[in-house]
Amino acid sequence: MKSLSRLLAITKKEVRQLLRDRLTFGMIVGIPVIQMLLFGYAINTDVRNLRTAVSDQANTHLSQQFIAELRETQVVDIVEFVSTPAALEEHLRIGEISVGVVIPADFDRRVIDPERPAVHLLVDGSDPTISNVAIQLRNMPIAFDTRAAKRRSNNIEVRPSYNPERRTPVNIIPGLMGVILTLTMMLFTAVAIVRERERGNLELLINTPVSSAELMIGKVIPYVVIGMIQLALILIVGDVLFQVPMRGSVLDLYLASGAFIAANLSLGLVISTVAKTQFQAMQMTFFVLMPSILLSGFVFPFDGMPPVAQYLGEILPVTHYIRLTRGIMLRDAALIELYPELIALGIFTLLAMTGAALRFTKRLD
């Protein structure tokens, strides 16, 4: 009974301080909304309008027809015509264009010769997305002449089941939820405790009858609620602005998020027992955040990573959470069907909590 009232006293104090700290309070709402707007609109893997220059050395009726067709694809935006291929390379190097199109003088003859390529594309390979997209141009049929090779038919038809229009936000936002919660939950918890150590409050607290567990749980409870509020915000913004579907059960999503928030809070607690200053706590948070963005399958496909990176990714809670959110929100999977991810999050929480409890003592030495 005394233990519970002490725990509540800590929680009450934490909420009171949070409400008074307007910047932090603003961040709770601001971070998810701003990041959603930023990434929801900015990240688009459906690349269009690559800046392109053309060197048309043939300058025939056929080559001009080809250029017109190229324009129609909307993949490229032809901004300039130059005389020589060398000029194209120059433009490419200084970054004025991403794609250079060389149409050889004997274009008309090459079109009907299946052995020789009709057009050369110079592509800025320093950006992997651009080169991927430009390579798709290779499949563009060049068949202006009746004698030209018969148009290749597509043997394999791809049907993107859960995102037929291939809209990027649909893929991004379930992952973004994981990244935002990782950032805020971990950072808030770590900073909340380290700040008290920095200000000397902790020396006072550990001299009171409050126990380590009461202190840690009491401090963390408000952040669980904040995590849930952020989740609701993300879901609302995702639905209203980006029409991200919510095909599965909202309850399942909240349960999955609960497990994920617990994992991040315990990691935040671990950080708080290691970091001596708020600055160190922040650095450590970002040390975890970067792989959470890059190795979790949020930005780059998980299957494409080498085995070592995949193992690292499996350690991160966000990897499992993204599988859960994509499964529940987009594929209408039930939480119970995704149980391995839930177990992974549980194990992570257990290990991190144990680590934090072992490291956090009510002593100074």
Added chain:
Amino acid sequence: MTSEYAIVSRGLSKHFGNLKAVSELDLKVPRGQIYGFLGPNGSGKSTTIRMLCGLLTPTEGSATVLDTEIPGSARLLKPRIGYMTQKFSLFGDMTVMENLQFIGEIYSFPKSGRKERIRELLAKYDLFDQRKQLAGTMSGGQKQRLALACAVLHRPELLLLDEPTSAVDPQSRRDFWANLFRLAEGGTTIMVSTHYMDEAERCHRLAILDRGVKVADGTPQELQAGTGMHIIEVTADDPYHAQEALDEGDVVASVTQLGMRLRVLIPQQVEDPVGVVTRLLDGHGVQADVRETTASLEDVFVAVTMGTVGHAK
């Protein structure tokens, strides 16, 4: 069975790596008294206080605090002691009232009497007008009164104060000490560390610490009587030359300048110390008034820490 001592420590030591912060400290603090802990910065005062309230584990030795064994049962002790940290450690972004309420909740002070107790403390420590002010925006003296109010809210039997007056003005210090005496009269044992001589003089008993070692303890009167030194006061028009002259004397243990006066410490076994000093000064043609006087606590401090702190010639 309650012992007559609030604190008894036996060979209490704390080492940080090679640094011996506290070495084999034996203390006996009687109940209901104000016990002073005098020593320069880095002499191990804070470390000792932290060991006594269970914040640090002693490297060697043990202590009995309020009949509870340290190390080991520190947790049982928490509700019975009050601790005031050297640095202000309450919540600056909460009001005076909120801080007191929080402390009341943390110590599980009975809800029925909590309001009254807080009102009583606000009145006693002159904080009633500040009760709605954020603690972080208060003056040094107000912060210190709030810290004391929080430390005593749960009516602890033992109060440990770590340099409580280092950040306040002289008037606030006087008021603070008046409060301490009131608490001691009420039966609270108080252990207070300080590096101010005038504060040390107010304690019932005190221990002088130097580099982690207890070099003297007793009542201020006992300490002043037992310096083992003659205290000679020299008043000279040219104290600088007088000091130069005295520095040449083999028997002079220490010379401290206080304005136009010099306090000269000469070991007890030297006979006719006034004559010795007068002859030294005459030898350098320095005109001065020389007379023997009684030891102040400052003289005690100089005498017992001599050779280690650098006061000696």
